[in-house]
Amino acid sequence: MNSVQLVGNLARDPEIRFTKTGKAIAMFTVAVTRSYTPVGGQETRELTDFIPVVAWGNLAETCGNNLAKGNRVFVEGRMSVRSYETQDGQKRYVTEVVANFVAQTMGSEKRTAAAPQTSMPTAKPAAEGKGFDSFGKDANDEEIPF
Numbered sequence: 001m002n003s004v005q006l007v008g009n010l011a012r013d014p015e016i017r018f019t020k021t022g023k024a025i026a027m028f029t030v031a032v033t034r035s036y037t038p039v040g041g042q043e044t045r046e047l048t049d050f051i052p053v054v055a056w057g058n059l060a061e062t063c064g065n066n067l068a069k070g071n072r073v074f075v076e077g078r079m080s081v082r083s084y085e086t087q088d089g090q091k092r093y094v095t096e097v098v099a100n101f102v103a104q105t106m107g108s109e110k111r112t113a114a115a116p117q118t119s120m121p122t123a124k125p126a127a128e129g130k131g132f133d134s135f136g137k138d139a140n141d142e143e144i145p146f
Helices: 057-066
Strands: 004-010 015-018 024-036 045-056 072-085 091-104
Touching: 004 045, 015 057, 024 057, 045 057, 045 072, 057 091
Parallel strands: 045 091
Antiparallel strands: 004 024, 004 072, 015 024, 024 045, 072 091
């Protein structure tokens, strides 16, 4: 089973791009802090992981319109590893979470903008899913625009 759930803060504003066919893709990073105790250590320390997240389609547009750096979010999705070749012929690998569901958690401030935007409600303990978009088909059928 390939399932990922993250709760953390956005490290930067979502970056929105579009494929050649016009499908939206949002890329953002979630900072997730975890506690650990070093071997032989007595005091607990914290370490922050910066997890790259990708959202597609309507979910990508909703994230771009409603999320901003510092927002606390819950992300549910799957881990994905892809590779590409650079212009000089080197093979590179990218590991990221492909989001199925993204929600602002309690205490997050919504981005304010002059233009009207869709509403992204905060997550509730029993996530209702209303007002959220998700995609059911695999996004691998289109080229990634970078």
